[in-house]
Amino acid sequence: MNIIVKSYGTGAFYCRPDTSWEREDKDLYLPDPVSGYLWTPVLFARISKAGKCIGRKFSGRYYDAVNYGILLYIKDMLIPGRPCAGPGPGAHFAAASCADHTSVLPFPMYDKVTLEDGTNIFSVSKDGKEIYSTSEGSYEIIEDALSQASGLISLRIGDILAVELREMSMLADFAARQNAPGQAADTPGTSSTEISGTFCGNGLFRFKMIKMSPRP
Numbered sequence: 509m510n511i512i513v514k515s516y517g518t519g520a521f522y523c524r525p526d527t528s529w530e531r532e533d534k535d536l537y538l539p540d541p542v543s544g545y546l547w548t549p550v551l552f553a554r555i556s557k558a559g560k561c562i563g564r565k566f567s568g569r570y571y572d573a574v575n576y577g578i579l580l581y582i583k584d585m586l587i588p589g590r591p592c593a594g595p596g597p598g599a600h601f602a603a604a605s606c607a608d609h610t611s612v613l614p615f616p617m618y619d620k621v622t623l624e625d626g627t628n629i630f631s632v633s634k635d636g637k638e639i640y641s642t643s644e645g646s647y648e649i650i651e652d653a654l655s656q657a658s659g660l661i662s663l664r665i666g667d668i669l670a671v672e673l674r675e676m677s678m679l680a681d682f683a684a685r686q687n688a689p690g691q692a693a694d695t696p697g698t699s700s701t702e703i704s705g706t707f708c709g710n711g712l713f714r715f716k717m718i719k720m721s722p723r724p
């Protein structure tokens with residue numbers, strides 16, 4: 509299964525590994541080299557029919573359900589000068605976008621009619637405070653991206669097509685948090701933040717990002 513992503517702003521497409529897919533609300537424990545994540549909200553669809561070079565007017569026939577989610581990117585890999593698995597900025601981006609549990613794309617999904625009238629709101633909160641909301645997702649966004657992606661990538665049944673809805677921004681920076689004056693750990697040796705999302709008033713995801721302090 510491919511997770512095909514249309515990047516915000518550039519319109520470029522790339523694929524994330526299916527090992528990055530998180531749909532069970534598991535808490536995310538940051539690996540030792542990772543101090544935080546950037547994020548972007550996405551509207552995504554499940555591909556229900558295989559195809560290649562699909563014309564725009566036919567693209568509505570190739571998916572059967574939609575939903576909202578978020579994609580996470582390892583902050584440390586996108587900082588210039590930090591080591592990564594290869595040379596150049598492309599390798600930094602690849603390393604930042606392939607980690608386990610960083611494609612938060614919840615199931616079950618919704619019928620695409622939920623996007624038609626523009627009144628159903630997708631909202632993301634951090635520690636109980638809303639940080640993003642939109643009701644502007646539409647099937648046109650999905651179908652434009654599906655047609656464009658199919659010119660480059662063969663679509664298979666079960667693939668996920670995700671369209672980023674805004675530019676990447678910081679979601680959790682535990683290095684800055686731990687160094688802040690007066691900042692205490694949640695429990696000795698740990699820091700955490702809770703991320704949640706809703707659509708149509710229903711919960712989509714709720715999980716904690718947890719950073720354990722390195723052992724001496």
